[in-house]
Amino acid sequence: MKRQLKKSVVYGLYAVAFGLLVGGVALLGASLRESSKAKIEDEYVSKGILDFNEEVKVVNTDPILVRPYVDDNIVIVKNFYDYQAEAEQQEKSLIYYEDTYIQSSGVSYSSGEAFDVVAVLSGTVKEVREDTTLGNVITIEHDNGITSVYESVSDITVKEGDQVVGGQILAKSSTSNISKELDNHLYFELILNGVCVNPENYFNKSINELGA
Numbered sequence: 435m436k437r438q439l440k441k442s443v444v445y446g447l448y449a450v451a452f453g454l455l456v457g458g459v460a461l462l463g464a465s466l467r468e469s470s471k472a473k474i475e476d477e478y479v480s481k482g483i484l485d486f487n488e489e490v491k492v493v494n495t496d497p498i499l500v501r502p503y504v505d506d507n508i509v510i511v512k513n514f515y516d517y518q519a520e521a522e523q524q525e526k527s528l529i530y531y532e533d534t535y536i537q538s539s540g541v542s543y544s545s546g547e548a549f550d551v552v553a554v555l556s557g558t559v560k561e562v563r564e565d566t567t568l569g570n571v572i573t574i575e576h577d578n579g580i581t582s583v584y585e586s587v588s589d590i591t592v593k594e595g596d597q598v599v600g601g602q603i604l605a606k607s608s609t610s611n612i613s614k615e616l617d618n619h620l621y622f623e624l625i626l627n628g629v630c631v632n633p634e635n636y637f638n639k640s641i642n643e644l645g646a
């Protein structure tokens with residue numbers, strides 16, 4: 435004879451089964467929510483922070499005005515003539531040539547021997563000329579009204595019309611008749627909107643900081 439379960443027991447089993455079902459559904463839902471949240475956070479990190487970093491890199495790629503040489507042992511042997519400098523400093527910034535004192539509109543660099551002369555910025559070579567007085571000259575035009583001039587050079591590797599990049603070798607330092615006492619050196623001028631400025635105040639600045 436089969437035994438029948440009491441209704442109360444059956445209802446209890448139904449309640450337990452229903453509770454297990456509800457609990458399982460709740461756990462599954464929580465798991466799906468955590469997975470979705472992790473995916474969203476991952477997308478935010480990859481598309482938010484990483485994209486932001488890429489934007490920063492773009493901002494930091496502004497061209498920088500580098501020095502016209504790469505050697506470490508280069509020193510200044512003739513300063514830019516500053517009208518606001520002390521008289522003693524101004525005297526050291528004069529070029530004496532054929533019984534005439536000339537104010538230096540650039541800076542002369544030397545290491546005692548020939549060194550590579552490089553472009554300070556990307557640009558277009560506007561002039562390359564031989565000059566017995568200045569020691570050969572290279573003139574390069576850049577963006578934002580900037581022009582760079584390299585005098586007292588030899589072994590020139592560029593010609594008029596060439597496109598150059600910052601840091602590219604242009605020539606070797608050499609000698610000039612206008613500054614024989616300096617021996618082997620580079621005379622460098624930086625021109626902003628037609629005005630010669632002291633390049634020492636502008637090296638390592640971005641092209642947008644030059645005030646041109």
